[in-house]
Amino acid sequence: MIRVGIIGGAGYTAGELIRLLINHPQAEIRFVHSSSNAGNLLTEVHGGLEGETRMRFCAEYDLREVDIVFLCSAHGQSRTWLAEQKLPEELRLIDLAQDFRDESEGFVYGLPEMNRERIRQARRVANPGCFATAIQLALLPLAAAGLLRDEIHVTAITGSTGAGVKPSATTHFSWRASNLSVYKAFTHQHLKEIGRNLQLLEPSFNSEINFVPMRGDFTRGILASVYTSCPLDEAEARQLYADCYATAAFTHAVEHDVDLKQVVNTNKALVQVAKHGSKLHAVSVVDNLLKGASGQAVQNMNLMFGLDEREGLRLKASAF
Template identity: 50%
Template sequence: MKTIRIGIIGGAGYTGGELIRVLVQHPVSEIVFVHSRSNAGKAVTSVHRDLIGETDLYFTDTHTQEIDLLFLCLGHGASRAFLEHNTIKEHIKVIDLANDFRIQDQALWKGHAFIYGLPELQKEKIKTAQYLANPGCFATAIQLGLLPLAAAGVLGAVYTTGITGSTGAGQSLSSTSHFSWRANNIQAYKTLSHQHLTEIGQSLKQLQADIPADAVHFIPWRGDFPRGIFVSTQLKNDLSLDALYTLYEHYYREHPFVHLSKDPIDLKQVVNTNKCLIQIEKQGEDTVIHSTIDNLLKGAVGQAVQNMNLMFGLEEMTGLHLKSLVF
C-alpha cells in the first residue's frame, strides 16, 4: 500500500496537535512537514508534550517539500489567504479544517470547488475530491442527529441545544476559555446565530428540498470541560420510537462511525474516538434526538482523516480504531 506523504499547515494549535497524534499511528501516512512560523526550528514535542517518544519532527516555516496531501489547520479565514498567497502543485489534495470553503457559494478557489466533507452525507463525492472542506464540530453533531429525518422528508422545525468543551474555542487564550472562568461555569453564546447554522441548513436542504432555511434554531453553550460535544435536538414527529430507530439504523447501516443506542448516552463514551453516538427519546409527538461526539476528532481531525482515507481509496476506519477514555 502506497504511503501518503502529508504536510500540515498550522501545526501548533489544538487541531494541529490532534492531527499529528492520529497520523503518527496511521499505518500508511508519513508526515513530511509540520508548518508553524512562530515555532519554526522547535521540536514538535516542545509544544505537544504528550508526543514525546512518538515523533522526532521539528516545526518548519517552509512548505515546498514533495507531498500528496496538505492539511490546513489554520484559524477561520486564514485558509483562503494561505492558498491565495502560496503555490500548491496541481496533484496535491487539500483538506481544510476551517470554515473558509464549507458554504457552496464560497467553495470555489481558482476554479476548483471544495467538496463538503461529511461522509455520512456524500461519501461518494468525497472519494473523488481533490479539495475538501471539513465540517464544523457543532454542525457535525447536529447534522448526524437529523440526516435520516431529512432523507425521509419528514423534518420540520428543529430546536437544538448543544454544549462544547473549551478546546472548541481554539488555543489562543480568551476570557471565556481561561480555566478560572470555565471551571464550574456554563454560558450560552451566539444564540440563534452560530456560524454553523448555514452549513447545517445547506446539508439538510440537499436531502429535503422543502425544508425552510431557518428550520434549525440553535443555542450553543460553553461547558466546563476540555473536549467533547453533547447535543439535544427537539422536534415534532408522528413516527413511533421503533420506527425512528429503524429509520436511523437503515440510514447509517454503511457508516461505521455512527452508532445508535437505546440506553442513555454520555460524553465519555465518545471522547478520544471518531464515533458519534445517537439516542432517541419520545413523548407523544415530542421527539428528542441526543447526539454526542469528540469535537477534536469526529468534529475535526478524526473526520478529516476519515475523509483522507476515502480520498485515497483506503478502508474508511484505517488509523481510527480509537478507544474512549471512559474514566
Template identity: 55%
Template sequence: MIKAGIIGGSGYTGGELIRLLLNHPDVEIDFVFSTTRAGKPITSAHPDLLGVTNLEFTGEVNPNVDVVFLCLGHGNSSKFLNENSFSETTKIIDLSNDFRLKADATFQGKTFVYGLTELNNEKIKKADYIANPGCFATTIQLGLLPLAKAGLLQNQVHINAITGSTGAGVGLSSTSHFSWRNNNVSWYKPFTHQHLGEIGESLDSFGNKTGQLFFLPNRGNFTRGILATSYTQFDGSLEEAQQLYQEYYKDDVFTHVSAEPIHLKQVVNTNQCHVHLHKHEGTLLVTSAIDNLLKGASGQAVQNMNLIFGLEEAKGLQLKAGVF
C-alpha cells in the same frame, strides 16, 4: 506511503492531527508548517509526543506532498492558499470554515466538497479539495440527517448543544481562562452561530423542506466533547424512528444508534458519533455526541483522507474511549 503536510500544527486540531498521522500505517508526515515555531521541536507544543517523534516545525512548504491539511484559523486558509501553491496532484483538506458553504466552495478553479462522510461519501472519494465540517455542525447534522432525508423536518427544530473548552481554540480568551470556565456554564451566539449555514445546506440537500432551526450553543466546564439535543414534531412511533436511523447509518463505520441514553465519555478520544432517540407524545428528541477535536475536526479529516486515497475508511482511527 502517503506524504502529508500540515499547515498550523501547534494548536489543538493540529496536535490531534499529528498524533493520528504518526500512528497511521499508510502516512508519513513530510512537514509541519508554523510561522511562530519554525525550527522548534514538535514536542515544544505537544510534550506528550516526547519519545514518539523527533520532527521539528518548519517555515518551509513542500509543494509536492500528496495531501495538505490546513489547520488554520477561520479566514486564514484562503489567504494561505493565495500565497502558497501546491502541485496539481496535491489533495487539500481544510479544517476552517472558509470553503464549507456553497457560495465559497469554488476556489482557484477547484471545488471544495463538503466533507461530512455520512452525507457525501461518494463525492469525497472523487474529490481533490475537502472542506471539513465544523464540530457543532457535525454533531447536529448526524442527529438530523435521517429525518431530513425522509422529509420529516418540516416543523421547527430546537437544538441545545454544549461543547468543551478546546472548541474555543488554543488561544487564551476571557471565556476560556481556567478561573472563568471552571465550575461554570454559559450560552453564546444564541440562534446566530456560524455553523447554522452549513447545517442548513446539508439538511436541504435532499430536496425536502426543512423547518426553522433554533440553535442555542453552550460552553461547558470540561475539556472536550459535544453533546447536542435536538427535538421536533414527529407523528410516527419511536420504533419507526429507530428503524429510519438504523437504515440511514447501516453502512457508516463511525456513527451508531444507541438503544440506551448516551453520554460524552462514550465518544471522547474516539472518532465515533453516538445517537439516541426518545419519543415524548408528539415530539422526537434526538441526542448526538462526538469528540469535537476528532470526529468534529482532525479525526474526520483523516477519515476524508482515507476515502480520497482509497483506503479503508476507519484506518488509523480505531481509538479507545476513556470511559472511567
C-alpha cells in the same frame, strides 16, 4: 505511503491530527508548518507527542513533496493561503477551517455520512464544524426521509478545546471550572452549513433552526440535544436511524442513553432517539477534536486515497 503536509501546526486540531497521523500505518508526515514556531520541536508545543517524534516546525515547505495538505490555520486564512499558492495538479487538500464549507473553489463538504462517494472522488474537502457534525448527525436521517416539517430546537454543550488554543476570558481555568454559560445564541456560525446541508437533502425544508450553544466545564466533547415534530412513532424512528447509519464507519444509532465518556478520545458518534408526544428527541455525542475535527479529517483522507475509513482511527474511549 501517503505523504502529508500540515499548515498551521500549533493549534489543538493540528496537535490531534499529528497524533493520529504519526500512528497511521499508511501516512508519513513530511512537514508541519508554523510561522511562529519555526525551528521548535513539535513536542515543545504539543507535549502529548513526547517520545513519539523529534520533528520540528518549519517555515518553508515544498508542496511537490507531499500528496495531501491539511489546512489547520484560523478561519479565513485557508482562503488566503490557497490564493497565494501554485498547487501541484495532483495535490489533495483538506481544510479544517470554515472557509470552504459552502463548497466553493471545488471543495466537497466532508461529512462522510452524507457525502461518502463524493469524498472518494474529491481532491479538495472542507471538513465540517464540530457543532455542525453533532447536530447534523442528529438530523440527517429525518432530512433524507423528507420528514423535517417544523422548527428545530437544539441545545448543545462543548468542551473548552472547541474555543481553540489561544487563551481568552472564557477559556481561563478559573472562570471555566465549575461553570456553564450560553454564547452566540441563535447566531452561531455553524448554522449556515447546517441549514445548507439539510436543504440539500430536503429542498422543501425552510423552518427555523433554533440553536443555543453552551460552554461546558470540561475539555473535550460535544453533546447535542435536538428535538422537532415528527410523524413517526418511536419504533419507526429508531428503525429509520438504524437503517441510515447501518453502513457508517463511526456513527451508530443506539437505543440506550448516551454520554460523552462513550466517545471522547475516539472518532465515534453515537445518536439516540426517543419519541415524546409529537416530538422526536435526538441526542448525539462526539469528541469535538476527533469526529468533530481531526479524526473526521483523517477519515476523509482515507476515503480520498481508497483506504478503509477506519485506518488509523481504531481508538478506544477512556471510560474513567
